[in-house]
Amino acid sequence: MSRILITGANGFVGTNLAQKFVAGGHSVRCLIHKNLSEIKNIPVEIRYGNIADPASLTKAVKDIDFVFHCAGALRAKNIKTLYDINQTGTKNLIEAVHKYNPSIKRFVYVSSQAAMGPCINLEDPKDPNGLCGPVSDYGRSKMMGEREVLKFKDKIPVTILRPAAIYGPYDKDIFTFFQMASKGFFPILTGRKNCYVQLLFISDLIEICNLILTKNEFKxxxxxxxxxxxxSWxxxxxxxxxxxxxxxxIFTLPAWFIKFAAITSETAMRLIRNEASPFNRDKIKEFxxxxxxxxxxxxxxxxxFTFTSLANGAKITYNWYIQNKWLSRTKYQNQYL
Known part of the structure; x- marks a missing residue:
């Protein structure tokens, strides 16, 4: 049995990770900022803290074998917040681990493909050990977080995971595409045809994390x-x-409309909810x-390891959305393209 700390445990990745580790008989401690909604029914130890506040991390990182750092900001009302959380927050956490738990077995940082950036053609996928070329502030902030982790690679064991766009149970972002498809339409938000992506089923990320617990050699x-x-989309x-x-x-929206919609969404979310919009100009740079x-x-x-195909992952994800009443079945099913 391992003693594991998960940051961002109330998020999409963290929730799935906590469930997996608890089911495996591990002792799980979750660092939570304020929201318990997603993990309140999972038997874990709760520690309140904020990666932006170094003093709140001291007790959380002690007596732990593994840290899985999943906390981060996907979006923010201002650019500075992205760097405060994704770069400085990561720096605070790994410094606390090095200072108060230097014998830790491994520090795992769940980063993002956005930190690596896109490639230039279909024939030459980006080498994860090559030069990074992020195109968004989110991607740059995650890249800077990676650099903070790598500063300690000769002091404590560290691993950086760069997942592609993740989908699966508990996801609220790609869920939007399932939601629209269930209503009979699927807009492509790239502004042009023939844009290509890779995807990652959440269970694959969780299983890789689980394998890390017993893995002795990392190349x-x-x-x-x-x-x-x-x-293609x-x-x-x-x-x-x-x-x-x-x-x-399935149809492609023009670039001008996507940019206009992103600005409108940002403004509306800021005025109505005082929150950052998930559909924003920084995200459009990636799309x-x-x-x-x-x-x-x-x-x-x-x-x-063999990754799950989109066909299988999409079926599992849709069934989860139905079972958990995020979506409902309609009389128009079984009339697909």
Whole structure:
């Protein structure tokens, strides 16, 4: 049994990770800022703290074998907050681990493909150990967080995981695409055709994290996680439609409309809820890239792992949405493209 600290345990990745580790008989401690909604029914130890506040981390990192750092900001009302959380927060956490728990078995940072950036064509997926080229402030802030972790690679064991776009149970972002597809339409938000991405089913990320607990040899500090197969957004819409069992109208929105919609969404969320919008100009910079492809072959080899296909993952995800009443079945199902 391992003693594990999860930051961001109330988020999409953290919730799935906490469930997996508890089911495996491990002792799980969760560092929570304020919201317990997603993990309140999972038997874990709760420690309140904030990675932006170094003093709140001291007790949380003690007597722990593994840290899985999942906390981070996907979006923020201002750019500075992204760096305060994703870079400085990560710096605070790993410094606390090094100071108060230097014999830790491993510090795992769940970063993002956004830190690595897109590639230039279909034939040359991005090497996770090559130069980074993030195109958004989110990506740059995650890249800076990675650099803070790598400063300690000769002092404590560290591993950086760079997942591609993640989908699956508890996800609220890609859920939007399932939601629209269930209503019969699937807009492509790239502003142009023939944009390609790789995806990662949440269970694959969780299983890689689980394998880390018993893995003794790591051939790299950085691993890219994604199904090797790439998809156009039209193919993704078609596969989600098939998973739902519904005929889906797939269409590409023009770039000018997407940018206008992002500005409108940002303004409305700021005025009405005083929150950052999930659909924003920084995110559009990522959406409009043509080739979000990385090389996951080293991950497959080093972990002896096969990633889940989108067809299978989409079916599992849709069934979870139905079972948990995020979506409801309609009479128009089984009329897919």
């Amino acid at each position: 790299s500090n950085i691993y890219f996680l994604a199904q090797k197969q790439h998809y 039209h193919e993704i819409g078609k596969i989600i439609g098939e998973a739902i069992g519904k005929k889906v109208l 409009c890239q043509q080739y979000w492809l990385g090389d996951s072959s080293k991950t497959e080899q080093d972990f002896n």
